[in-house]
Amino acid sequence: MPHPAEPLNSADLVRARIPLGDFELTILSDGWYLLDGGAMFGVVPKPLWEKRAPADEQNRIFLGLNTVVVRTGRQTVAIETGIGNKLAPKLREIYQAKEQLPRAFEAAGIRPEEIDIVINSHLHFDHCGWNTTKTADGRIVPTFPNACYFAHRGEVEHGHLQLERDAISYISENYDPLVASGQMTLLDTRPGEVQEIVPGVSVEGYPGHTAQLLAIHLDSAGKRATYISDLIPTSAHLDITWAMGYDLDPVTTIAQRKRFYARAIPEQWMVLFTHDHHTPFGYIALNDKGKPVLVE
Numbered sequence: 001m002p003h004p005a006e007p008l009n010s011a012d013l014v015r016a017r018i019p020l021g022d023f024e025l026t027i028l029s030d031g032w033y034l035l036d037g038g039a040m041f042g043v044v045p046k047p048l049w050e051k052r053a054p055a056d057e058q059n060r061i062f063l064g065l066n067t068v069v070v071r072t073g074r075q076t077v078a079i080e081t082g083i084g085n086k087l088a089p090k091l092r093e094i095y096q097a098k099e100q101l102p103r104a105f106e107a108a109g110i111r112p113e114e115i116d117i118v119i120n121s122h123l124h125f126d127h128c129g130w131n132t133t134k135t136a137d138g139r140i141v142p143t144f145p146n147a148c149y150f151a152h153r154g155e156v157e158h159g160h161l162q163l164e165r166d167a168i169s170y171i172s173e174n175y176d177p178l179v180a181s182g183q184m185t186l187l188d189t190r191p192g193e194v195q196e197i198v199p200g201v202s203v204e205g206y207p208g209h210t211a212q213l214l215a216i217h218l219d220s221a222g223k224r225a226t227y228i229s230d231l232i233p234t235s236a237h238l239d240i241t242w243a244m245g246y247d248l249d250p251v252t253t254i255a256q257r258k259r260f261y262a263r264a265i266p267e268q269w270m271v272l273f274t275h276d277h278h279t280p281f282g283y284i285a286l287n288d289k290g291k292p293v294l295v296e
């Protein structure tokens with residue numbers, strides 16, 4: 001694990017560039033951050049998870065923040081926008097947030113003005129932070145001025161409730177200004193329902209982590225990649241029962257992972273991991289014990 005103070009060079013911020021049929025996928029990083037390892041693995045005992053995710057002296061593990069930019073030939077789509085630059089100083093310190101996504105765009109040669117569509121899988125602050133940027137004089141402006149943003153209506157409503165359980169996860173400056181200006185469209189996608197955003201880009205409801213979590217499917221020339229977001233946050237979370245402590249409904253997470261694998265494994269979907277810095281994408285197979293594993 002790198003030391004928290006270790007700087008990221010621009011090359012590390014472009015995690016991968018991969019073709020998918022006629023699409024080009026570029027995986028960009030907002031920088032890595034740290035979260036409590038126990039919280040990331042829920043009821044799984046530490047001796048089991050620490051083999052896959054070593055913890056620091058404060059029990060924190062190293063996580064990535066992956067944004068996927070998709071060039072479909074007709075549109076340029078950004079999936080997820082990292083932590084952003086609006087965290088309170090104390091939280092920035094706790095998470096060791098790096099605020100690198102603008103640098104990552106620059107390193108990849110993609111201008112924020114080119115983005116036509118932004119899709120948020122849900123509205124936890126580590127998924128939609130660069131939807132907006134806080135300027136030096138304290139104004140909140142859209143980071144992607146020409147984009148139509150999409151998120152689930154239920155996520156906005158849940159964030160507004162500011163519940164004791166998860167109020168800290170929702171920072172309204174990441175979405176309220178965009179909803180107010182009409183730049184964000186709110187979706188009503190039901191669990192298991194698929195809704196097309198533009199040709200080749202669709203969302204599907206996969207509840208568990210939150211009630212309205214959306215996976216994002218990319219389809220081109222018979223190939224599919226799915227940004228499965230926090231249903232399976234890293235390649236260390238493939239076991240169906242290794243659900244996060246953060247999940248609002250871990251029993252549903254287990255059922256939805258089974259539903260996902262039932263198609264993703266036989267149909268060989270590329271899986272894009274939201275919080276895996278080292279393995280931002282991969283393919284899944286069942287091993288001889290019937291457990292889902294990454295294809296080497």
Ligand SMILES: [Zn+2]
Nearest residue numbers: 122124209230
């Ligand atoms: Zn989340």
